[in-house]
Structure formats: C-alpha cells, structure tokens
Amino acid sequence: MDRDLVERARSxxxxxxxxxxxxxxxxxxxxxxxxxxxxxHAEDALQNALVLAWRRLPHLRDADRFEAWIHRILVHACYDxxxxxxxxxxxxxxxxxxxxxxxxxxxxxxxxxELERAYRRLSLExxxxxxxxxxxxxxxVEVAEMLGIPAGTxxxxxxxxxxGLRDALTADSEPLVREGRPA
Amino acid sequence: MNDERSLERAARSFxxxxxxRAPEAAxxxxxxxxxxxxxxRDWHVPWRNRPMTMPVRLLxxxxxxxIVAAGGALILGPRGPGVGPGTSPSPSxxxxxxxxxxxxxxxxxxxxPDTTLGDWQAMSDVEVPGRFGPGEHxxxxxxxxxxxxxxxxxxxxxxxxxxxxxxxxxxxxxxxTSRGPDAAGCGQGExxxxxxxxSGDGQFLELTVIEDDCANRSGAxxxxxxxxxxxxxxxxxxxxxxxxGAHTFEGGVRMTLPExxxxxxxxxxxxxxxxxxxxxxxxxxxxxxLGIDEPCGAIRSPIDIxxxxxxxxxxxxTLPGFTATTEAATVGGRPAVHVTLESNGPATCLAGxxxxxxxxxxxxxxxxxxxxxxxxxxxxxxxxxxGHTALFIYEGSGVTPDEERSVISxxxxxxxxxxx
Numbered sequence: 001m002d003r004d005l006v007e008r009a010r011s012x013x014x015x016x017x018x019x020x021x022x023x024x025x026x027x028x029x030x031x032x033x034x035x036x037x038x039x040x041h042a043e044d045a046l047q048n049a050l051v052l053a054w055r056r057l058p059h060l061r062d063a064d065r066f067e068a069w070i071h072r073i074l075v076h077a078c079y080d081x082x083x084x085x086x087x088x089x090x091x092x093x094x095x096x097x098x099x100x101x102x103x104x105x106x107x108x109x110x111x112x113x114e115l116e117r118a119y120r121r122l123s124l125e126x127x128x129x130x131x132x133x134x135x136x137x138x139x140x141v142e143v144a145e146m147l148g149i150p151a152g153t154x155x156x157x158x159x160x161x162x163x164g165l166r167d168a169l170t171a172d173s174e175p176l177v178r179e180g181r182p183a
Numbered sequence: 184m185n186d187e188r189s190l191e192r193a194a195r196s197f198x199x200x201x202x203x204r205a206p207e208a209a210x211x212x213x214x215x216x217x218x219x220x221x222x223x224r225d226w227h228v229p230w231r232n233r234p235m236t237m238p239v240r241l242l243x244x245x246x247x248x249x250i251v252a253a254g255g256a257l258i259l260g261p262r263g264p265g266v267g268p269g270t271s272p273s274p275s276x277x278x279x280x281x282x283x284x285x286x287x288x289x290x291x292x293x294x295x296p297d298t299t300l301g302d303w304q305a306m307s308d309v310e311v312p313g314r315f316g317p318g319e320h321x322x323x324x325x326x327x328x329x330x331x332x333x334x335x336x337x338x339x340x341x342x343x344x345x346x347x348x349x350x351x352x353x354x355x356x357x358x359x360t361s362r363g364p365d366a367a368g369c370g371q372g373e374x375x376x377x378x379x380x381x382s383g384d385g386q387f388l389e390l391t392v393i394e395d396d397c398a399n400r401s402g403a404x405x406x407x408x409x410x411x412x413x414x415x416x417x418x419x420x421x422x423x424x425x426x427x428g429a430h431t432f433e434g435g436v437r438m439t440l441p442e443x444x445x446x447x448x449x450x451x452x453x454x455x456x457x458x459x460x461x462x463x464x465x466x467x468x469x470x471x472x473l474g475i476d477e478p479c480g481a482i483r484s485p486i487d488i489x490x491x492x493x494x495x496x497x498x499x500x501t502l503p504g505f506t507a508t509t510e511a512a513t514v515g516g517r518p519a520v521h522v523t524l525e526s527n528g529p530a531t532c533l534a535g536x537x538x539x540x541x542x543x544x545x546x547x548x549x550x551x552x553x554x555x556x557x558x559x560x561x562x563x564x565x566x567x568x569x570g571h572t573a574l575f576i577y578e579g580s581g582v583t584p585d586e587e588r589s590v591i592s593x594x595x596x597x598x599x600x601x602x603x
Contacts (some may be wrong), residue, residue: 051217057222
C-alpha cells in the first residue's frame with residue numbers, strides 16, 4: 001500500500017482515496033461476501049465501510065496499517081449490515097455453490113449443504129475470524145489485532161466456528177453452536 | 184471428515200467459491216457519496232500509557248474520542264427548546280489571561296482561550312440552509328488539541344461553519360472561515376469577532392457577536408452554549424451525553440465533576456469518562472446493562488438482566504468472588520440502589536478478574552466491564568423510568584468515598600438542555 005497515497009487521503013485528498021479504494025475494494029468485497037453470504041448485503045457493507053473509512057481516515061495513526069484498519073471497518077460494517085436486516089438469517093436461501101469435484105459428487109454436495117447451513121448458524125464474530133484466517137490466510141495474532149480483540153478471543157471464536165462446522169458434518173443438522181457472541 | 188486437517192481443508196474449499204471482485208457500481212457509488220461528506224476532525228486523545236491501577240478496567244481498545252463525541256450528539260437526539268440567544272448566563276468567569284497576542288490586522292492565527300475548548304451543546308433557533316434549522320440540536324466544538332479551529336456538528340454528522348481562530352483580545356474570540364466545503368454559506372476569509380464569557384460553574388459559554396461578515400455563522404454561534412462532558416472536557420459542571428434506555432432523559436445527565444481534564448471513550452451501549460491528568464478517576468455509565476453468563480469463563484456471552492433495580496441486585500449477588508450489600512438510595516431524584524461488592528475469597532479466574540457487565544448492545548465488541556475480585560466496588564443502579572435502568576460507577580485510585588457520593592449526588596436527569 002502506497003504510504004504517500006494514504007497520507008494524502010488522510011489530508012482530505014479524495015482522488016488519492018479513490019485510488020486506495022480501487023486497490024482494496026476487491027478484497028473487502030470478497031471478505032464481506034464470505035462473512036455475510038449474500039452479495040447484496042456485502043455490497044451495502046462495502047459501501048458503508050468505504051464511506052466510514054473516508055470519514056474516519058484522519059484518525060488513522062499509522063499509514064502503514066491502512067489495509068488492516070479498513071478491513072476492521074469492513075468487518076464492523078458487516079456486523080451493522082446484519083443487525084439492520086435481522087430477518088435476513090431466516091430469509092436467506094441456501095444457494096448451491098459449485099465446489100471442487102470429488103469422486104463422490106453427491107456426498108460432496110451433501111457436505112457442502114451441511115457446511116453452508118452450519119456456517120450460517122455461526123455468529124458473525126465467529127465467521128469474521130474464520131474468514132480472515134482461512135480465506136485471507138492471516139495468522140490469528142494478526143486477525144486479533146485487525147479486529148481489536150485479544151488473541152485468546154480470536155482463538156476461541158475460531159475454535160467454536162470449527163466446532164460448529166465439524167458438528168454439522170459429523171451429526172445430523174442439530175445446531176450445536178450457540179447463537180450470539182460466545183467470546 | 185472428522186479429522187481436524189481435513190475439516191480445515193473443507194473449510195478452505197468452502198470459502199473459495201464466490202465473488203472475488205467488487206462490483207464496480209458499488210465502488211463508484213461509495214466514491215460518489217464521499218464527494219459531499221467531510222472527514223472527521225482528528226480528536227484523538229493521547230491516552231497515557233500506564234498500568235491500570237484502578238480496581239476495575241474496561242476491556243476496550245482505546246476508542247477514538249471522535250466516534251463517541253459524534254455519537255454523543257446522536258445519543259442526545261432531538262429535544263425540546265433549550266437555550267437560545269435571548270438567554271444570558273450570569274458570567275462570573277471572564278476571559279483568562281490571553282493565550283493570544285494582541286489583535287493583529289494580518290489575521291494572525293492563535294488558539295482560543297483554554298477554558299473555551301471542548302464541546303458545547305445548544306438548540307438551534309436559526310436556519311443554515313441545507314445544514315440545520317430551528318429546533319435542531321447542534322454541537323459547537325472548539326478544538327481541544329490546538330484550540331485553533333471551531334466547527335458545528337449536527338446530529339446528522341455534518342461538520343459545518345468550520346473556522347480558524349485568530350489572535351484576539353483576552354475576552355474575545357476571532358474567527359476566519361476555513362477553506363473547504365464546510366463553509367455553509369460563509370466566504371473564504373470572512374472574519375467574525377465574538378465576545379465570550381463562561382459561567383462560574385463552567386456550565387455555560389456565552390458567545391456574543393461583535394461583528395461577523397458571515398450571517399450564517401453569527402446566527403449559529405451567537406448564543407448561550409451548554410458545556411458537554413464529551414470529547415475532551417475540563418470537568419466541572421456539564422451535561423453528560425447519556426440519555427438512558429429508550430431515551431428516557433433526552434437532555435442527558437447533568438453532573439459536576441472535579442476540575443481536570445477528562446476524555447470520553449467507550450463502546451456501543453456504554454460511555455466512559457476518564458481522567459487524563461492527575462489522580463485516576465473513571466465514570467462509567469451503562470444503560471440497561473447486560474450480565475455475563477459465565478463471568479469466569481474464557482467463553483462467555485452477554486445475558487439479559489431484568490431491567491429493575493431488584494433484578495440487577497439479584498444478578499450481582501450471583502457474581503463469583505463477591506459479597507453484595509445494598510442500600511436504598513436516590514440518584515437524580517430517581518429510585519436507586521447502591522451496591523457494594525466486597526471480595527469474599529481468593530481470585531481464581533481470568534487473572535483475578537471477572538467479566539461482570541456488558542454494554543447494552545449484545546453484539547458490541549469490547550464492551551465488557553471487568554471487576555477485580557480482590558477489590559471492593561461501588562455500583563449505582565438507577566431506575567430511570569419506563570422499564571429501564573442505568574448503571575453508574577465512579578471510582579479510581581483518585582476517588583475517595585466522599586468524592587464518589589458527592590459526584591453522584593449532583594446527577595440530574597434532564598429532559599432538555601439546561602438554561603442559565
């Protein structure tokens with residue numbers, strides 16, 4: 001990330017901010033979609049995060065932390081987006097997603113459906129840690145730092161996310177993970 | 184697929200499908216929106232790095248003051264008529280020795296007087312086209328860091344009438360319109376001169392226009408302003424922007440704090456004023472506090488506490504490591520219970536602390552309030568009416584029991600901004 005661009009954007013340069021946005025928006029949207037599992041909500045979260053980032057940019061202390069900082073804003077925008085549409089969880093369709101082909105295609109599809117359902121039962125906080133760790137490939141320490149939570153909390157959320165997905169695949173679709181915020 | 188590694192592989196492959204590019208229209212729409220949105224001022228509080236010595240600590244990252252300062256205005260929300268230009272405080276405090284040099288014909292920049300810095304609330308009685316109108320709540324901020332800028336913030340978050348401060352006589356504040364899109368009808372370089380005075384208790388700041396090239400600015404600024412205990416404040420008497428559950432007291436809580444610099448922080452559903460100099464003092468306010476299901480647990484969740492004083496007391500009596508004693512009280516004319524928690528055993532969990540309370544918003548991160556098991560704690564749970572409660576804690580290494588009771592006794596729950 002170009003430090004000079006960040007500094008210019010911090011000083012109110014909208015063109016510099018636009019350049020930064022084009023550099024990070026794909027990653028932000030991909031993360032938002034994977035947390036929210038809905039393209040429309042992910043778009044709204046992305047837009048809100050970008051606007052909020054613009055407003056709050058003067059508070060960014062370290063220009064080198066811009067990417068982590070804006071991802072944190074994005075994750076919170078996802079939380080807000082979900083809160084704004086409380087009926088969303090009940091209304092979403094479980095979309096069949098194309099997965100990697102396996103010798104036993106039907107089993108894979110069944111697994112994916114179970115995973116999808118189990119994933120939607122995870123709290124957003126758990127999903128955020130899960131996505132940042134397993135999709136962006138960030139170490140848990142960095143995930144914790146990005147989200148502003150203790151490393152133990154990040155580990156705990158990941159543990160429960162994995163446990164929830166494991167349960168989905170090893171048992172019937174009994175929801176074993178509590179809704180809400182376990183850590 | 185019950186092996187950990189295969190499960191993680193499945194997890195990764197589960198996350199791989201899906202879009203990897205942001206829709207261009209969404210990005211462009213966001214960029215279009217920011218063309219008309221100003222950036223917030225950087226009101227970052229330089230928290231000192233020091234060990235937490237107070238017996239309670241809030242597990243929050245230092246939150247940029249600006250977030251709460253802006254939120255404070257939102258918490259206050261709409262309210263009835265308050266102060267206006269026709270009111271006049273009884274100023275007993277005049278201008279302090281000038282921070283500024285003598286008036287200068289060359290528009291020399293200089294800081295506003297120390298005692299005017301911070302946030303001030305009022306109800307507008309004027310129209311600034313496209314920005315705010317009569318009856319709307321507005322907040323005047325005089326940059327506490329540099330003292331060299333002022334602006335007005337609306338409940339909608341707009342920052343308008345941004346001006347720089349100029350060298351002025353001790354009892355005056357001189358302004359010049361800043362560059363940028365926030366002028367709200369003022370031309371760049373237009374100068375305004377105002378007389379100022381502050382009431383003896385610190386509660387009111389009166390600005391009186393002497394002359395101003397910009398009518399919008401003089402209409403908005405020239406009035407009596409109410410001291411807001413938000414952003415960074417010098418303590419004393421003011422209004423804490425905390426309106427209770429369901430906004431049962433829209434005007435906030437008037438209180439008198441010791442004189443000294445405080446900064447507002449917190450998270451959703453709670454507010455924390457913390458001393459920035461001198462002895463450690465912390466004021467915590469939670470509307471309709473939540474409890475914690477496993478106060479000693481590494482894995483825990485917020486849980487509802489009945490929104491009554493009895494319900495709160497029943498909850499705190501279950502907290503491990505403490506014995507609770509209660510005393511009926513009145514806070515701000517409302518029924519309340521003063522709860523004292525005394526340690527009743529060795530600290531055995533979470534490094535000697537328990538997660539005792541959570542701010543009102545269960546999904547808010549970093550909104551847990553911890554209690555040190557080896558210490559005693561003093562809690563005030565207030566029935567704020569309408570089926571809501573508010574929890575207040577005022578403690579810290581610099582707070583004596585007498586000071587605590589003295590500060591709590593000044594609380595007044597307001598339905599509108601006070602007037603002199």
